[in-house]
Amino acid sequence: MTTCAHTGWCPCLRGGSASRAACSAGTMAGSSVAQVHGGLASSPRACLAAYPVEVRQGLVWARPVALPRGLDSRDSAAGIDTSDIPIVPELEDPEWVSQDTWRDLPYDYSTLMENVVDSSHVPFTHHKSISNRNVLGDYHMHLTSPPSLAGFTGLWEAGPRAGQMGPQTTTFHAPCYLKHKLDASEKRGFQSLTVVYAVPQAPGRCRLINRNVVRFTRTSLPARLLRLLPRWVSHVGSHVPLEDDQ
Secondary structure (H helix, E strand, O other): OOOOOOOOEOOEEEOOEEEOOOOOOOOEOOOOOOOEEOOEEOOHHHOOOOOOEEEEOOEEEEOOOOOOOOOOOOOHHHOOOOOOOOOOHHHHOOOOEEEEEEEEEOOOHHHHHHHHHOHHHHHHHOEOOOEOOOOOOOOOOEEOOOOEOOEEEEEEOOOOHHHOOOOEEEEEEOOOEEEEEEEEOOOOOEEEEEEEEEEEEEOOEEEEEEEEEEEEOOOOHHHHHHHHOOHHHHHHHHHHHHHHOO
C-alpha cells in the first residue's frame, strides 16, 4: 500500500475512485497509531472536529461547540437546537423580496449596532443618498417590551420623513441582530424591512450582512421586476449609504 510521505494519508480505491475514506489497513502511516473503527480513526490526531451547521434563509450558521465524535449536524442524536437562530419571519412568505448586501467594516459590531438602532441619524448622515435633511420630524421610539439581556422591541409611531411614510417597529436580538419594519402600505403601497446582522471578525472590525426586504401591497409588478434585477446592480447601489457611515 502506498502512503503519502507528506500527509500520512493512504488513498483508498472504492468504486473505482480514490478517496480519503478509511482503508482496511488504517488511515495513517502505521496502523498501530490510528486503527479504524467503523470508518473513524481512534487517534484524535487523525480526526477533525465536527461543528453544528445549519442553512437558514440563504445564510450558513455554525455553532462553535464541537459535536461528539461520530455525529454530524444531520444526526438526530446530535440534539442540535436551531430555535435560537435569528431568522427573518417575513422571508418565509414568498411575497417578500430580499436584496442582500455584505461588507467588512473598520469598526466593531457594537458600534454598528449602536448606529443602526438609532434611526434618527439617517436624515443627517445619509442626506441625498437615502434620506433628506429638509424633511425632518421628531424621533421618539417607545419600548413595547422591557429591555433585557436578550434585547427589546420598540415602536416609532410617526415613522421617518416626518410621518410621510408610516409607523416603524424595531426588533433587537442581542447582541448582533436588528430589524426595522416600516409599514408604508397605506401611504405608499409597500412594507419594508432593514435587517442587520453584525458579525464580529476581530477587535475593531466586523462584517455587515444587510438584508433589505420589501413587500408591495398594491401591485405585484415591482416585486417581479426586482426579482429580475441582476444582483450586482443592487449590490453596487446599496454600498452608497454605507460609504456615508465611514
